[in-house]
Amino acid sequence: MRKFLVTLTLLSLGLTVAACGASSSATQPTSASVPRISVTNTSKFGTIVVAPNGMVLYAFTSDTPTTSHCHGACASVWSPLIASRVSVSSALKASLITYINRGAGKKQVAYNGHPLYLFADDTTAGVATGEGLHSFGGSWYVVSSSGVPVTFTSAHSGATSSTSSSAYGY
DSSP, X not given: OHHHHXXXXXXXXXXXXXXXXXXXXXXXXXXXXXXXXXXXXXXXXXXXXXXXXXXXXXXXXXXXTTBOOOOTHHHHHEEEOBOSOOEEOTTSOGGGEXXXXXXXXEEXXXXXXXXXXXXXXXXXXXXXXXXXXXXXXXXXXXXXXXXXXXXXXXXXXXXHHHHXXXXXOO
């Protein structure tokens, strides 16, 4: 019986040490945890900025370089790109990356003075279904690799009217 208790105690101690080791290494920050913003080439919009998952990033015409005007319901449709630090691909200029305070310690990534957002209706990487939409008091445009919003909507004709009846209330 004593041999059984010693074995059980050692096994329990071993599991506790393994669990502690796993949790401490899992919380250590790594360079892989820094999101990387890059570009994709499109036939409609040229070279545009995308999130780490390849989803298109947008600028909102109501924003300023230091302030996002998309909160609440707007932010549930147009999700701010939140990160305290990002890296950029060689096709982008790291010097154009800034961060704006969204409150509660959250920072939104901006590129060339444009706070960046993801659109809820975009379901495929590199596809910009939100380009040229007018909603929440402004217009939404993809961002070129130079950091300038692509403000033409001819390639996106009909999209504004077809999404105006969406559940998001554009």
